[in-house]
Amino acid sequence: MSSLSPRIATLARTVRPVLAIVLCIALVMLVVLGLRIQSALVGLRSEATDNLHWNLSQLEVDIVRLSEEIRVAQNDPAAPLKELRKRHDLFYSRAQNAIQGKGFSTPGLEDLSTALSAMLAEYLAVETPAVDGSDAALRADLPRMAAHLDALRDTLRKTSIQIIERLAKISDDRRAALSLLVSQVALATFVTIGMLACLLTMVLMSSRAALREARHTAQVSRQLRATVDSALDAIVVTDDKGDILQFNGSAESTFGYTRAEVLGRRAAGLILPPEIAAEPGDLAPLRQVDAGRFQTRALDRAGRSFPVELSISSAEGDEGRIYTAFLHDISDRLAAEAEMTRARDEALAAERAKTDFLAVMSHEMRTPLNGVIASLEIAARKAANPEQAHFIALAQDSAQLLLRHADDVLDITRLESGGMKLLPQDFDLETHLANLVEGLGPVCTERGIGLRFDMLTPSARLNGDPFRLGQIVQNFLSNAIKFVETGGITVEAEVTPLEGAMREVEIRVIDTGPGIAAQDQERIFQDFAMLDPSFRRSGGGAGLGLAIARRIATAMGGEIGVESAPGEGSCFWLRLPLAMAKDSGTAAGQPSAAPSLPLLDILVVEDNATNRAVLDEMLRQSGQRVEMAVDGEKGAQAAQARRFDVILMDISMPVMDGLASTGLIRARGASQRARIVAVTAHSLPADLDRFRAAGMDDVLVKPISSEALARVLKGDSVTAALARPAVLDMTRIQDMQETLGAATFARLAQQGLVDMHRLARLAQQAASAAAPSDGLEPLCHEAAGGAAMIGAERLRAHYSQAEAEIRQGQAEAARDRILRDTESFLAEAETALRNLL
Structure with missing residues (x-):
């Protein structure tokens, strides 16, 4: 029926x-x-x-x-x-x-x-x-x-x-x-x-x-x-006038009123506080029908105003329209979010303070080193005999090592963000290690410590980043020198074949120091970890060296470790896979021929007299026509009066800094279209973006090498490698493999790549829409997090930059970035991950 x-x-x-x-x-x-x-x-x-x-x-x-x-x-x-x-x-x-x-x-x-x-x-x-x-x-x-x-x-x-x-x-x-x-x-x-x-x-x-x-x-x-x-949320039903028609049990618990007490009474002023109404009796919160969940405030029987999450629906009743409100007290959730936000803000403030400190420290240390290293380069060219050239080469190596010390504090930040770029080149392993050991010989002699280098296998010309390798070995040696009081230090190296043209390099630094207890052998590779004996030594340290060394070794595809026992000394070792050099290259110790450079009119704007003299000498030796200015104001006047091909512009100067001077040059004058290159010790990505926004074309990071200067004069960019993050964050990947196991990580990485393809497709669709910022920002945020989880650092930085641009009101730039680079970054990340797995 x-x-x-x-x-x-x-x-x-x-x-x-x-x-x-x-x-x-x-x-x-x-x-x-x-x-x-x-x-x-x-x-x-x-x-x-x-x-x-x-x-x-x-x-x-x-x-x-x-x-x-x-x-x-x-x-x-x-x-x-x-x-x-x-x-x-x-x-x-x-x-x-x-x-x-x-x-x-x-x-x-x-x-x-x-x-x-x-x-x-x-x-x-x-x-x-x-x-x-x-x-x-x-x-x-x-x-x-x-x-x-x-x-x-x-x-x-x-x-x-x-x-x-x-x-x-x-x-x-x-x-x-x-x-x-x-x-x-x-x-x-x-x-x-x-x-x-x-x-x-x-x-x-x-x-x-x-x-x-x-x-x-x-x-x-x-x-x-x-x-x-029986609903868990408070449910309040009102008519079109705002009079309460229904009041469930959860509403009684939330507001403290019984159902009989509120039926027929006006909601505004009873459970809605007066301060959220435009006028007395205003029911604006109850008019937001189909607006989804939104937050407002409510009032309980005791007069306490508390935050609620509110959702409104409406329907036509027998006596007009009725409104059904679903309310949930979110006081506890907001308190937890506020606490998390406070903690995040404190962490971000601390991070910003650390970054500012590192930038200032880098600038203050690199500026004088610029004069030292550049002067040594000029002196090396003018060396009259081999003995002078030998000592100048030792001084250059020591200066480079000193620069590496200054960079240690920045390396942690770069390594954690994937911003460190390896620079592979061909080098002779034995020669490179011998120079490192020889540079520290005077220090060991002064302390009465023996220092010896043994190449246990025939040397080989390899392809890798010799500076990063030397940074790890230098750290091992520095630690050994600090802790050894009597005895000596031995550096051993050997090269063994791997598959194809690959070789495994193992370098060991063996000392006769006090040794390290088994429970401390892993801790010493953590950030700022220092064992008690180091506090009693005058040399001291920040406890970053071994942490940086481990990250560098991981980024190069290798590993480091220690074998030690209390009272028996220590053996720090590095195992690193490197490819054989493709050609013999320039012989060790043989200076390379000076590059052929175009003849240019160059303006150098630099307040430091030593740096001006060094740059003047380096430029004139390559046959350039050079004019000097001692501050940004005089530099702008000179550039407006005469046309220059290249302007080398210091950033931090009295009277007028380099950014303001660049703005004046770009505004008017004869050198409006000149190539302006920042000469600075600031090398963080945010600094590079700031320089470009001011109108600068490129950046020379102090200390300036002849090679980098030559590349700038030829019109090549020197900032691409500096600002471009690595494809994979090997530290992140290694940590996940150690924590989850290689097989589990491989499975998660495969699934992560599938998600990356899906998010890339959605992000490109959102970027093609009329108002890309509406749905693009959350997609970029999700994609950045997913890329970080599988160690795709360059892809993560790509999405993070797009998200930051949207938040800063640069939605068009973010859209162009997503449409232009997403496919290529995803493809290289996928290729690198699959090769690794």
Whole structure:
């Protein structure tokens, strides 16, 4: 039965309009037919046919009487004519009435009535003058009048008979038409009664369906009420005026009111605090229908204002629109978020402070080193004999090592962010290690420590980053020198074949120091980890060296470790896979030929006299035309007055810094289009972006080498390698492999690559939209996190930069970045990961 009810209701809804239309048509037909019947009856009531019969009969009687009077007058010449004239006048009057009466205008009698009227009119026109004349003339005319009257009588009788026949037919036709109208009215009445019966049936069916629906609605309402009462969220239902209609149990717990206390009361001012309303009684929070979840504040019985998450829906009720509010107290969640935000802000502030300190420290240390290293390069070119060249080379190596010490504090930041770029080149392992050991020889001699280098296998020319390798070995040696008091230090190296052209290099630094306990051997590779003996030494340290060494070794695909026991000394080792050199290259110790450079007009803007002298010497030795300026203001004036090809611009200067000077040069003057290169010790990515935004084309990071200077003069970029992060964060990958296991990490990395392809596709679609920032920022945030999880550092930096640009209002730049670089960065990350796995 329940399954038939919807069908019946559907059928009723379908048929009801048709029945209503048919009923309306039937009612219209009844009205029309009724009007027609009424019209027919009115016609019958006003019918003039009876008068026509009587007039014709009277005419014939009058003709007979007039004929009798004429015969009397003919038979008795002395008879008076008064009665004859009287009879003629009566006939005349009757004939005029007949001619002008309605009977002669009856439809269907026009031809007969016209002929009869013409005959009567003719008779009267002919005989009336004689009747109205003298008696003698009248007596003379009596024979003719009698004949004329007899003819008229015969014609009148025949015409009357024809008129009566036609009137009979007309009456029959009218009765038939009236009978048809009555039949049509009966049919329309029957149809109307049938439609009314059908409609009544449907009304009864609809009424029964409505009763069933009402019972179902009541059941659903009971279920809904039970659901609302048992819901965990507070649910408040109000009408359009804001009066509370429903208040569930969770709402009672949240606000402290019972349901009976709030029903019928205004929500504003009771559970909504006055401060969120534009005016008293304003229900703005309850008007935000279909706005999703949003946050506002609510008021409990004790007057406490607390944050809630609110969602509103609305519906039309019997008495107008009603609003259903779902509220959830989020005080605890917001407190936790606030605590997390505070902790994050403190961490970010500490990170920013550390970054600022590192940038200042780097700048202060690199600026004087720039003069030292550049001066040594010039001195090496002018060395008069091999002994001088030898000591200058040792000084250069020591200066480079000193620079590496200054870079240690920056290396941690670069390594953690994947910003360190390896610079592979061909080098001779034995020569490189021998130079490192020889550079530290004087220090060991001064401390009374023996230092020896042994190449245990034949040396080989390898391809790798000799500076980073030397940084690790230098760190091992520095630690050994600090802790060894008596005895000596031995550096051993050996090269063993691996697959194909690959070789494994193992370097060991063995000392006779106090040794390291087993429980401390892993801890010493952590950041800022220092063992107790180091605190008692004057040399000290920040505890970063071994942490940096491990990260560098991991980035190069190798590993480091220690073997030690208390009282037995230590052996720090490095194992590193390196490829064989592709060609013999320049012989060790043989200076390379100076590059061929174009002849340029160069302006050097530098406040430090030593740096000016060094740059002047380096540029003039390559044949350049050089002009100097001691601060940014004088540099801008010189550049505006004369056209230069290249401007080397220091950043930190008195009077006017390099950024302001660059802005003036780009604004006007002869050197607007010159190539402006920043000369600075600032090398963090944020600094590089700031320099480019000011209008600079490139950056030379102090200390400046001849090679980097030559590349700038030839127009090559020297910042791409500096600012470009590594494809993979090997430290991150190694940590995950150690924590999760290689197999688990491989599986997660495969799934991560699938997610990266999906997010790349979504990000590119969002970047192609009209308002990319609306959906692009969360996608970039998610993609950056996913890339970091699988160690795809360059891809992570790509998404992070796009996210930062969107937050800074540079949505167009972020869109271009996503559309331009995402595919290539994802492809190289996938290739590198698959090769690694």
